[in-house]
Amino acid sequence: MNRLSLFAIRNLRYKDILNVPYIEIKAGKVTCIMGESGAGKSTLLKMMNKMLSPDTGEIYYKDTSLEDIDSIQLRRKVIMLSQTPLIFPGTIKENLHMGFKLTKKDPVEDMALEQAIHKMQLEKELNDDSGNLSGGERQRLALARVLLMETEVYLLDEPTSALDEETELNVLDNFITEAKKKQASIIMITHSKKAIDHFGEEIIDLLELQENVKF
Numbered sequence: 539m540n541r542l543s544l545f546a547i548r549n550l551r552y553k554d555i556l557n558v559p560y561i562e563i564k565a566g567k568v569t570c571i572m573g574e575s576g577a578g579k580s581t582l583l584k585m586m587n588k589m590l591s592p593d594t595g596e597i598y599y600k601d602t603s604l605e606d607i608d609s610i611q612l613r614r615k616v617i618m619l620s621q622t623p624l625i626f627p628g629t630i631k632e633n634l635h636m637g638f639k640l641t642k643k644d645p646v647e648d649m650a651l652e653q654a655i656h657k658m659q660l661e662k663e664l665n666d667d668s669g670n671l672s673g674g675e676r677q678r679l680a681l682a683r684v685l686l687m688e689t690e691v692y693l694l695d696e697p698t699s700a701l702d703e704e705t706e707l708n709v710l711d712n713f714i715t716e717a718k719k720k721q722a723s724i725i726m727i728t729h730s731k732k733a734i735d736h737f738g739e740e741i742i743d744l745l746e747l748q749e750n751v752k753f
């Protein structure tokens with residue numbers, strides 16, 4: 539495996555959902571995973587931070603099999619933002635602090651929190667209640683929460699699906715710029731052709747990849 543390899547997946551099978559002969563994902567890149575609804579994209583992403591385990595086959599993170607990496611340790615380095623991110627009852631600030639609480643880190647100062655929500659184009663105050671946010675605002679709050687975390691990889695499952703196209707592209711642009719400053723890699727599921735065209739440095743079409751394999 540070469541030095542730039544982040545994830546390597548070999549002969550992975552899971553139920554009748556995934557049969558993936560080989561995938562290599564490079565470090566430091568924005569990798570977009572595409573494929574029609576039900577192709578198994580979310581299932582694959584969940585395997586990359588051990589929310590799910592394959593029936594057979596192997597997944598390596600930087601040369602080490604996931605079987606040999608503790609789940610909690612892995613999830614500090616490989617953060618997942620799910621398709622329907624959890625927003626906790628309370629203020630925007632409390633929600634942003636939740637990321638630090640869960641990883642047992644000290645929270646950053648308010649100015650950094652404000653910058654994060656501003657970069658994600660969430661025009662709210664830190665003390666605003668998060669209970670009334672729209673679907674798109676919830677996505678942006680969740681993106682700001684993970685953006686504040688120190689990590690090596692962001693796994694993003696349709697992170698901007700509820701946003702209009704212009705906002706989607708601006709938010710992703712800002713997110714990717716910040717992630718690159720931290721030298722973090724991004725693996726993102728998206729149905730947006732525009733997002734893939736603009737930001738995809740590597741593209742995995744899950745349906746095409748599994749076209750000629752038997753389940």
Ligand SMILES: Nc1ncnc2c1ncn2[C@@H]1O[C@H](COP(=O)(O)OP(=O)(O)OP(=O)(O)O)[C@@H](O)[C@H]1O
Pocket residue numbers: 553555573574575576577578579580581582
């Ligand atoms: N734990 C599970 N057990 C059985 N079937 C499952 C499980 N999780 C997902 N599935 C099924 O596996 C298929 C792939 O689901 P998955 O969520 O990975 O697809 P996806 O490509 O992310 O789809 P979408 O673009 O609609 O989000 C679907 O048919 C789904 O119903």
